[in-house]
Amino acid sequence: MIERATERRLAGDWPGACAAAGFNVLIDLDAVRRDHGDTIADRLEADLRHLAPDLLRWHLGPLRCRRRFPLAFYPASWALIASTPGHPGDPQRVTLSFERLAWITRARRDDVLVLLRDRWDSRYTPDKLPRCGGLTRLPFFTALGERLPSDALGDDSPEGLVERAVMLDDAFDPAEAWALAGYSVVAQHARALSAFRPIHSTLDDSRRRVLSYLADIVWVPDAPWHPRRHPINGGFLEPPSPIEADPQSSLARIELRDRTLVLDGKQAVLVTSPTESEYDLPAIPRIPLDLANRPPELTALLRGHLQPADLHPLVHAALFPAGSWRPSPPALPSLPTSIGIRCDNETHVIAVRNGSFVPPHSLDRERTLAALGGEMQGCAAAIDGWRDPTIAVPREMATLRANFLRLFAEADTAAVESALDAGLDPHVRDERGRTLLHLLPWLTGTDDLLTRLVEAGLDPNAADDRGRPPLRLALEYGSPDLVQALLAAGANPRGQYTHRPDMIALLHSPTAEP
Structure with a gap:
């Protein structure tokens, strides 16, 4: 993420740098110029061009919910604001906005980044x-x-x-x-x-x-x-x-x-x-x-x-001005390539291979018993429950699912792709019935991953347990690039809405026609 955001920032593409770092930008520079004049608009644009969003995220660490961080002040009590998510379960994305300080509740506001611009402004890092x-x-x-x-x-x-x-x-x-x-x-x-x-x-x-x-x-x-x-x-x-x-x-x-x-x-x-x-x-x-x-x-x-x-x-x-930076990225978390499940008073080993789980025996008997009113158990419960959250899965499979979904909460796109490369089934649903397409707003740099999931058979219009398709979560939490990619993949915009000004135009664009 740091590499992608730095590349875009050095190229002068501050919106691209923000997108790479998992920022949502609710700022229209043309509107600021029209409403506040060239002087304020030029100052704001200069601050945005020198904003290092990856550096800000590095300093913020785990995001505390509902915090507002003014980054820079402008005349008439306006400020560039970085806001954290509203809920721990929301995607851990930072939102940039241009707001009046008088509209912000003081209890949710922390002005320390105005005093410490070296935590976000590349001009001040020395x-x-x-x-x-x-x-x-x-x-x-x-x-x-x-x-x-x-x-x-x-x-x-x-x-x-x-x-x-x-x-x-x-x-x-x-x-x-x-x-x-x-x-x-x-x-x-x-x-x-x-x-x-x-x-x-x-x-x-x-x-x-x-x-x-x-x-x-x-x-x-x-x-x-x-x-x-x-x-x-x-x-x-x-x-x-x-x-x-x-x-x-x-x-x-x-x-x-x-x-x-x-x-x-x-x-x-x-x-x-x-x-x-x-x-x-x-x-x-x-x-x-x-x-x-x-x-x-x-x-x-x-x-x-x-x-x-x-x-x-x-x-x-x-x-360390005389030193050279040699990064030591952490090793990607490894998920198991096989999992032991207690089945028929024995331990059966289910292999993780080519995007699916391969049991050591046929599951017809367990599925037939479940269809007749019995409880799904053993290997059948492990495999079918991976894709259906209403089926209680054995503890070992529940642990594997929790460890995999945690990668989304940690915004670790590379680790998600590594797990899929190792053969993990991409058709998993979480406890709320959300598919991996629903969870893409939690990640950054998802273009290749979205294409891969659609090619693997995931439905861009599948609903979670609240009836929401992936496009609904992307409009609420994601980036404009993700919304455009979902629309291109066949997501139906009919009946969808958003309160975000950066998304409204996308829903009415030619690419959004159902």
């Missing part, structure tokens, strides 16, 4: 190295990506000072770490500072980012307004005045559970009882924890959870 405390190399590593021995750490270079502070933090001596960074600590219990693990040298930059962010938020007088909390300081916003921030202010705060750390110039003051504090905490700009604490890439590398080759290529290039 910011990652200084955010980790490095100038010419990543602390604890060489510029090539090799881990430094312990006797080479902690010299007087900027990276060495970061290494010493990090080692003190990790040794549960946070007061010394802050003192090494030039901060005087005011805390009744200094060990309580161990919950805050920043790169101390980047805190001034983080404060500047927050103040710039505050200056970018403008609420217009005629916008719908309801009492809401300020995204940075937690107090209530008062319309319609813009939020004011003193660019010369030396105050900032970091919050973690019941603790607040106030940065007052070069003084770090730990506040555990806000009512007894001399500071007016809601009036102090808050540095989000994602911005204040160590970048997750550095933490994962230090703990051995990631190796340099596991990093996204843009992240690798930023953190």
Whole structure:
């Protein structure tokens, strides 16, 4: 997915890059230009051209449901928004839209990506190295990506000072770490500072980012307004005045559970009882924890959870500028080529071969008994239940089906194709009666897979247990390319509808004629 999305982005095809990364784009640049003018449209188009959707997905990890992430702000309180799915069972696709911030419920909104553009904007990925405390190399590593021995750490270079502070933090001596960074600590219990693990040298930059962010938020007088909390300081916003921030202010705060750390110039003051504090905490700009604490890439590398080759290529290039990225893709999950089923008090081995299951004996007797009112059992239940979710399958076959369908939830197109190459029957239905054609919106890069499934005999108009054909799910969750491919394969558009503006034209196109 990273390779496909990068190829399209470097070719200047940002919609193609988004499609390759599993993004749905609900943005019409011509409409934005008509409604908001050339200046805003040009800014939005530049942001979209430099959007690395695969990088954003890499940073988001498993998607939390119903989250809205503003990526960039524009005049009159409009923003480029990345939205996550509404339900865990929905395809794990990200939706891009151009919306007014006043229309978005604050409880579902997270503005951290406005402050951390290096997580999605290819123009800003070089910011990652200084955010980790490095100038010419990543602390604890060489510029090539090799881990430094312990006797080479902690010299007087900027990276060495970061290494010493990090080692003190990790040794549960946070007061010394802050003192090494030039901060005087005011805390009744200094060990309580161990919950805050920043790169101390980047805190001034983080404060500047927050103040710039505050200056970018403008609420217009005629916008719908309801009492809401300020995204940075937690107090209530008062319309319609813009939020004011003193660019010369030396105050900032970091919050973690019941603790607040106030940065007052070069003084770090730990506040555990806000009512007894001399500071007016809601009036102090808050540095989000994602911005204040160590970048997750550095933490994962230090703990051995990631190796340099596991990093996204843009992240690798930023953190190890002298190194070369050699990817180490994970091995494709392997599904069994045979399965043992308990049948007639014996264990029968069913072979997985050429897109079907091959039992060791005829199934006529079991099927006849079931037709006369008996319960389908043994090998017959295993094979027939694969294609019919109303038949209870033996535990071994249920495990195989669950493991295969999990590949769709993980959006692993290559693993799905590998399982079919190994001979797995493509006519499986899940517990909701959906075929593999129904589940294509969960994947990316499905053109070849769709053709393969149709050639294997899957019906593009087959209904699930709610009467929905594959086209209905594609219109709701999929990409325009998938909808066009299903229509070309014979999907009937009659009676179908969609609320998505990028799909409406497809249903009325000449290719959509039944």
